Amino acid sequence: MFLSAILLALREIRRNLMRSFLTTLGVVIGVAAVITMVTLGNGATRVITDQISSLGSNLLIMRPGQRMMGPGGGGGAPRFRVSDVEAIATQVSSLRAVAPTTTTGVTLVVGGENWTSTVNGTTNAFFTAGNWNLAAGRFFTEDEERLGLASCVIGNTVREKLFGGQNPLGAQMRVRKFNCEVVGVLASKGQGAMGQDQDDVVILPLPTVQRRLTGNRKDVPSIMISMQDGAETEYVMEQIRTLMRERRKLSDGDEDNFNILDTKQIAETLSSTIGTMTTLLGAVAAVSLLVGGIGIMNIMLVSVTERTREIGIRLAIGALEHEVLLQFLIEAVALSAFGGLSGIVLAIISCVILSGLMGMPFLFDPSINLLSFFFSALIGVLFGYMPARRAASLDPIEALRHE
Amino acid sequence: MNAPEPAANIPLIEFRNIAKTYGQGEIAFQALRGISFSIQRGEFLAVMGPSGSGKSTVMNILGCLDTPTSGSYLFQGVHVEHLDRNARALLRRSHLGFVFQGFNLLARTSAQENVELPLLYRGEPPEERHRASREALGLVGLSGWEHHTPAELSGGQQQRVAIARAIVTHPLVLLADEPTGNLDSKRSHEIMELLVRLNRERRITVLMVTHEPDMARYSSRVVHFVDGLVASDAEQQEEAACS
Numbered sequence: 223m224f225l226s227a228i229l230l231a232l233r234e235i236r237r238n239l240m241r242s243f244l245t246t247l248g249v250v251i252g253v254a255a256v257i258t259m260v261t262l263g264n265g266a267t268r269v270i271t272d273q274i275s276s277l278g279s280n281l282l283i284m285r286p287g288q289r290m291m292g293p294g295g296g297g298g299a300p301r302f303r304v305s306d307v308e309a310i311a312t313q314v315s316s317l318r319a320v321a322p323t324t325t326t327g328v329t330l331v332v333g334g335e336n337w338t339s340t341v342n343g344t345t346n347a348f349f350t351a352g353n354w355n356l357a358a359g360r361f362f363t364e365d366e367e368r369l370g371l372a373s374c375v376i377g378n379t380v381r382e383k384l385f386g387g388q389n390p391l392g393a394q395m396r397v398r399k400f401n402c403e404v405v406g407v408l409a410s411k412g413q414g415a416m417g418q419d420q421d422d423v424v425i426l427p428l429p430t431v432q433r434r435l436t437g438n439r440k441d442v443p444s445i446m447i448s449m450q451d452g453a454e455t456e457y458v459m460e461q462i463r464t465l466m467r468e469r470r471k472l473s474d475g476d477e478d479n480f481n482i483l484d485t486k487q488i489a490e491t492l493s494s495t496i497g498t499m500t501t502l503l504g505a506v507a508a509v510s511l512l513v514g515g516i517g518i519m520n521i522m523l524v525s526v527t528e529r530t531r532e533i534g535i536r537l538a539i540g541a542l543e544h545e546v547l548l549q550f551l552i553e554a555v556a557l558s559a560f561g562g563l564s565g566i567v568l569a570i571i572s573c574v575i576l577s578g579l580m581g582m583p584f585l586f587d588p589s590i591n592l593l594s595f596f597f598s599a600l601i602g603v604l605f606g607y608m609p610a611r612r613a614a615s616l617d618p619i620e621a622l623r624h625e
Numbered sequence: 626m627n628a629p630e631p632a633a634n635i636p637l638i639e640f641r642n643i644a645k646t647y648g649q650g651e652i653a654f655q656a657l658r659g660i661s662f663s664i665q666r667g668e669f670l671a672v673m674g675p676s677g678s679g680k681s682t683v684m685n686i687l688g689c690l691d692t693p694t695s696g697s698y699l700f701q702g703v704h705v706e707h708l709d710r711n712a713r714a715l716l717r718r719s720h721l722g723f724v725f726q727g728f729n730l731l732a733r734t735s736a737q738e739n740v741e742l743p744l745l746y747r748g749e750p751p752e753e754r755h756r757a758s759r760e761a762l763g764l765v766g767l768s769g770w771e772h773h774t775p776a777e778l779s780g781g782q783q784q785r786v787a788i789a790r791a792i793v794t795h796p797l798v799l800l801a802d803e804p805t806g807n808l809d810s811k812r813s814h815e816i817m818e819l820l821v822r823l824n825r826e827r828r829i830t831v832l833m834v835t836h837e838p839d840m841a842r843y844s845s846r847v848v849h850f851v852d853g854l855v856a857s858d859a860e861q862q863e864e865a866a867c868s
Contacts, residue, residue: 226745226746226748229745230745233734233738237732237733237734238733531729532731532732534729535729535730535731535742536742536746537714538688538690538717538723538729539717539718539723539742539743539746539790540714540715540717540718540719540721540743540746540747541714541718541746542711542714542715542746543710543711543714544711545746618690619685619690619691622725622729
């Protein structure tokens, strides 16, 4: 009986192909919109998390001042010292690298070319902490690091801007007032999480920057701490905090005059923000799916009126009430399910095109596709029931007399 | 179809004091005022009468499309006047076939699919549906027209498809409501001859409403209705029907 109802419904759809197609259009667009929004949202989230993890895995950044004062803030809070870096590296467990960093903007000159970039004064630990690899050359030697010699490692953007196609290794680059030798070129990392160019950077030994660029010998404005994989972030942060409070001679009642930032946490915050946006857009798209469902109900209601006589024939021939109900219900579900399938196809096509245009990966998410499909079928049941009920309860004599 | 063969002395259909009133109170209209008659298996009954005489109401009740307000309707000796919608639908599906004045075929649907429709509701398998529908179409002389839609068929052919649809389930009774009302006289006689043939060869009891004496002449018995009552009920000689 169920099979024959399906057959009847499919025959009916085939009899009115054009109308059936137009009826499903609303659901097609609704499903396509939902899936496209969610898929693109997932792609965007992936891009962000990838970029954050390229910043360095399990990375903590410690700055003076309280968190609330914002990045670079800190007012009168004392900066760190090089000895703090050594203390953390030796006294805190499960760390991979601890790098002091001092950052300043400079103009770089090579021959006739000049370029404004960011200089990072740090140690070799910076490369480990930041997941940097070399494209050419080498990192700093121990002497360079300790004595603050004029050697630098440059990012890929700096290489492109100042050296073009030439080999930068061994070349002299003017950094503000002094010359330094390029000893290494970093492998490209691309755009950062906030859209900044991570490759637009010059790395110098910490003492070099302190002595020649910032002018205050022992201060360290921030410390990068990279944890080992699987390290307990909370525990490590607590260890560092205790150590720093002790070194900075804070008594029990004092608040921390430094703060530790967990980049993973930033990543999570960002992706949850994008997740919220995705949900929001998906919800807006879901409304259009609902409108599509109402479109189906509309057509089915019109169709019941238009087919009153036909329903009369079916009832006279001996169709039971629930058979007529089932036929109309299956028609509605078949229409919306077909709309759902077409919507999925349309969504995949538009996602491939859009993610290509937006430079994001195309992440096929089976769950949202399945969910949209079942939701569209459900809409068929919900909005098909009322017209089907009306058709089934027609009086055969009245229906046969209907013109 | 699965009803036991009734004893020979039980009429196929028996009306006992059937009355039907439409509406209530002031506007109540008594379409049938208590009629009684019985129909034996194999009869060819013509129901005649002016409009408003109650002949359509009788056909609706006979066809189990409607229920009487009072009185008893026995089908093969079983009371069916109080059956609910679905039970009546099952009875129609198993034992009754309908032919209408306006043909009432499904548009944009081939002749064969139209004929298959009652079999679909009976849950017959596809091969059986195809076989039975082709056989029924052959019986009404429409072999070779299986894939034509109603729009591609003449009125006479459409009515033949409708008859094929009515007999494809091998019903006991064929109810025809003015089957020739929309046809010219040549086609009308062809349809009547077909009904007579089905009545004789397949022992299908035919109940036909008509207002044309020419068509009533094909029947074996004519019942006249006037004002909701049986005015006359007469057997006809077979020879008369064929002349």
